[in-house]
Amino acid sequence: MHPLTLTTLGTGAGRPSLHRSSSAVALDYQGEILLFDCGESTQMQIMKSTLRWGKLAAIFIGHLHGDHFNGLPGLLATLSMSDREAPLKLFGPEGITDILSVLRKHRVLYTNYPLEVFEIKKAGVLLETDHYYVETRFIDHIIPCWGYAFQEKDLPGVFDVKRAEALGVPHGPLRGKLVRGQEIQLEDGRKIRPEEVVGPKRSGRRVVYCLDSRPCSEAIQLSQKADCLIHEATFEACLGEEAHEWGHSTSQDAARLAKEAQVKKLILTHISQRYDQAKPLLEEAQVIFPNTLLAEDLKIFEV
Numbered sequence: 001m002h003p004l005t006l007t008t009l010g011t012g013a014g015r016p017s018l019h020r021s022s023s024a025v026a027l028d029y030q031g032e033i034l035l036f037d038c039g040e041s042t043q044m045q046i047m048k049s050t051l052r053w054g055k056l057a058a059i060f061i062g063h064l065h066g067d068h069f070n071g072l073p074g075l076l077a078t079l080s081m082s083d084r085e086a087p088l089k090l091f092g093p094e095g096i097t098d099i100l101s102v103l104r105k106h107r108v109l110y111t112n113y114p115l116e117v118f119e120i121k122k123a124g125v126l127l128e129t130d131h132y133y134v135e136t137r138f139i140d141h142i143i144p145c146w147g148y149a150f151q152e153k154d155l156p157g158v159f160d161v162k163r164a165e166a167l168g169v170p171h172g173p174l175r176g177k178l179v180r181g182q183e184i185q186l187e188d189g190r191k192i193r194p195e196e197v198v199g200p201k202r203s204g205r206r207v208v209y210c211l212d213s214r215p216c217s218e219a220i221q222l223s224q225k226a227d228c229l230i231h232e233a234t235f236e237a238c239l240g241e242e243a244h245e246w247g248h249s250t251s252q253d254a255a256r257l258a259k260e261a262q263v264k265k266l267i268l269t270h271i272s273q274r275y276d277q278a279k280p281l282l283e284e285a286q287v288i289f290p291n292t293l294l295a296e297d298l299k300i301f302e303v
């Protein structure tokens with residue numbers, strides 16, 4: 001399996017603090033970085049991380065609250081100063097094109113590489129490559145908000161080298177054909193079927209990014225059987241009413257959702273800056289969903 005890592009660049013809700021920057025998560029897969037949200041100081045967080053600017057392939061903004069967006073103009077401008085030439089894809093809610101146009105008009109923003117902006121109109125697949133796709137669903141916040149899922153495509157089964165040797169399959173292109181699911185014929189006329197030497201297909205991994213949102217059915221559907229769900233947990237359980245009023249979740253809401261969607265691992269982020277210590281939020285969630293982890297700025301998670 002190719003390494004798939006998540007770096008939680010910013011993990012705080014609302015304003016940034018010295019301990020928790022505003023929301024941003026980088027997904028690093030096969031030499032490409034996908035960035036989910038771009039709160040204030042995201043570019044500083046990238047500089048502090050092991051990530052490299054040049055690998056940034058696409059940015060996905062969930063909604064247009066400042067703590068998810070304010071870092072974007074600065075990051076886009078810095079990429080210009082870094083002599084980027086490769087195109088960059090940007091996905092976000094309706095209105096993102098207008099905002100960037102105004103910033104360009106007044107020379108706040110200048111980009112010298114192709115920036116392809118897509119405003120999301122409906123749920124579905126936004127981006128697809130040979131190895132993965134990214135899909136979106138409308139989640140339940142106080143302004144239009146999109147949750148995202150990265151889905152790795154299924155991987156071929158494991159090639160059984162010993163079995164291949166025993167059957168006399170030579171090294172080289174014939175083995176490649178078997179891995180790609182094609183029957184081959186050896187020089188002595190024997191035919192070998194792929195299932196004789198290649199194991200069953202391996203399911204691709206799924207990573208879901210879901211913030212900001214009240215608990216909702218769309219988020220459950222998006223998260224179904226995900227290997228990793230990154231979900232907001234702005235407040236502790238006793239502030240549920242306040243959380244829901246402002247379109248947010250508690251850590252226990254996130255845990256219930258993770259349990260219902262049968263995910264493998266839950267990462268809590270978007271922690272209210274009122275909490276110096278977020279451990280109680282984590283412990284409350286673990287009562288419902290034990291495999292819950294707490295995001296910290298610049299922490300790296302393997303999927």
Ligand SMILES: [Zn+2]
Nearest residue numbers: 013014067212
């Ligand atoms: Zn937020």
Ligand SMILES: [Zn+2]
Nearest residue numbers: 063065141212
């Ligand atoms: Zn918000």
